[in-house]
Amino acid sequence: MTDTPETPAGNGQGAGPAGAGDGAPTPPPLAINAQYIKDLSFEAPTAPGIFGELQKRQPDINVNVNVQATPLGNNAYEVVLVTRAECKLGESTAFLTELSYGGVFTLNVPQEHLRPVLLIECPRILFPFARHILANTTREGGFLPLMLGPIDFVAMYQRHAQQQQAAVEAASDQGGSIA
Template identity: 55%
Template sequence: MSDQNGAGQTRPTALPIVINAQYVKDFSFENPNAPQTLLPGQPAPQVSVGVDVRSQQVGETLYEVVLEMRCEAKIGENTAFLVELSYAGLFTVTGLAEEHIKPVLLIEAPRLLFPFARAIVADATRDGGYPPLMINPIDFTDLYRRQAAGQQPTNATA
């Protein structure tokens, strides 16, 4: 985004979204069947990943956006690990029409939070004795459309 100043030069304009803070709101890692699930010769676990996004207004132009992730790995009927993460950010949104605020909060804000949440999940699974779980990029536009249509949060199998 840019505009022209009086000399005909372009200069960047302020983006409508600013990240004020990022933080872990809630985090859990469970390894309920260790050490059995970590023994050599175990088959690769089947991993399912669920993602949800929610937001709330906490000030005139200040919003909290929470990216919730639930990752469960199973070997047969046994749970290998379970990771639940609520990773949040405080965002200031200015200069947007009212109808554009919600899409920005539920698409762009989680897109900015995702790499950090992904790293936390990868570190937790690695520290739990498993290969790091590298969650594929998420289409937050599709997730927003599903939420708007009243469907369940996105679930994927890795």
Template identity: 55%
Template structure:
């Protein structure tokens, strides 16, 4: 092992200081790193749920995107894709929770764009880049938990962002944390 155990991956130290990666071209959007910030999988009715479950549970999904700057005046942001899957099964005529899966999957991004382009990049392009990895993690954790994998359909992040803008405009609130 090296003595540099506490250093961040390639280029992140410079990005956090507002400096681009030296020797590498920097475009308008650079993903510095991605990671699982929080992952939870619960089966409250185990082990009985596995013996009484006769059909695939109904799954309710909730998705949110959040973005926050990592340093004042820097162009480096943390974008989090938050997904919750709540599975309900009909057992003996009553609804019972089969499982609850929660995932917060994040990326650190450096943006080199005009201020009016920051919000769409953070709330549309960044989550679009994170989504395939989050989708895979959710499928794996539900399958490994003893259930059929939850396979999320592609998400239209443009429509999600526009919907959020419309809701916040009606409420007179600023859009997201970007």
């Protein structure tokens, strides 16, 4: 056994297998530059009367999550996790909260991996922070904390890709034949 550190496969000069051979370190594939609340709103339009009603009945809670990605230049991207949660008791809205939680990421990944990283991995990083903010916001609004369960961003990405493919096929079907 030796006390020398192991070097990654490659030329032994500090450059990885895909390195340029000049010894320059390769940048990480993903770097988080900033995280922030871009927009946050909370409304309890039927408070305080709704508090008594919530003691008697179970509310319906509807949560929608969306991911937006915008290039900023120099391999930097803004990724925004947009969450909207509405708690209803019958026709009455107990609360409505909307959060846009953003992050700026620098990505050094191949072009074919860019979209999945932006729409799967980046939201996966942002989600625990957004979840915490939503739980605190609803708690501070006088309600039980809204504890969102895990979100399968891979399934969201695949569903969105299928919807886009179906839209492309529908558009080509409409303009493709002459009857």
